[in-house]
């Protein structure tokens with residue numbers, strides 16, 4: 001089976017990109033080992049601090065952030081690290097060619113109930129600084145800590161999936177993920193319905209109406225509450241994920257973060273033939289104005305995303 005270093009050699013001749021991805025994969029393998037033992041080691045629960053977004057940090061948020069930082073600190077290819085858990089960008093190497101933006105542990109509210117969480121990362125060219133559009137990404141990926149530990153990666157070619165083997169190797173298990181064009185599965189936190197805008201409400205009502213409504217087909221709903229797990233399902237079998245701008249999150253610009261949640265996921269989903277939008281523009285074309293900027297996120301199967309875009313175009 002193809003391993004990660006063989007795949008990297010075939011995908012890029014840029015040693016900086018390959019080196020940084022290798023470091024993030026090593027960080028992911030270390031986080032996976034920590035998560036497996038966390039309830040025994042007493043590492044679940046809160047860390048007692050809040051991050052820059054005002055969210056309570058879990059002990060494992062902090063531990064995961066430290067693991068990523070340790071793996072990147074030693075890497076002269078990294079110029080700057082932007083992390084959900086760090087208020088400011090961290091300078092790593094003045095000679096570094098690559099900026100890394102990461103959500104070291106996504107979905108951490110699911111940790112105490114042993115449900116899939118993940119690590120998301122994005123690589124940008126150092127000379128453009130951290131506030132570059134997602135379309136400038138050099139590569140992106142995530143690690144999903146589920147029944148299997150999966151590493152999903154894309155440089156500029158296909159979106160590929162690796163599985164962590166017992167001997168610590170990452171083995172290629174899906175060479176080119178393909179998000180089906182059409183799907184009958186949507187993912188949104190429906191408890192937020194009272195805050196939704198008209199396009200979101202229109203799309204969901206149309207879907208819930210199923211074969212008797214204008215969509216003319218039956219839909220199912222799934223919401224893990226870990227973006228990594230929800231996007232992984234969509235990459236593997238299709239569907240649409242929505243965290244739109246709603247009345248409660250509007251003043252902040254949305255819920256999910258552009259640099260280390262929306263952009264890397266849009267890069268991966270689009271690389272697998274899917275589509276992404278804020279509702280009004282492609283996620284990858286949004287110009288960031290801050291490292292922790294939030295953005296509305298709608299991505300997945302192209303036909304479904306287009307249906308949502310149609311709703312936005314109408315209203």
Ligand SMILES: O=P(O)(O)OC[C@H]1O[C@](O)(COP(=O)(O)O)[C@@H](O)[C@@H]1O
Nearest residue numbers: 103105106107108109189225226227
């Ligand atoms: O609490 P909600 O509304 O279900 O939101 C869940 C979303 O928030 C997130 O947990 C945010 O990520 P963090 O856990 O990294 O803050 C996403 O993974 C997930 O999609």
Ligand SMILES: [Mg+2]
Nearest residue numbers: 103106107261
């Ligand atoms: Mg997150």
Ligand SMILES: [Mg+2]
Nearest residue numbers: 084103105106
């Ligand atoms: Mg997080």
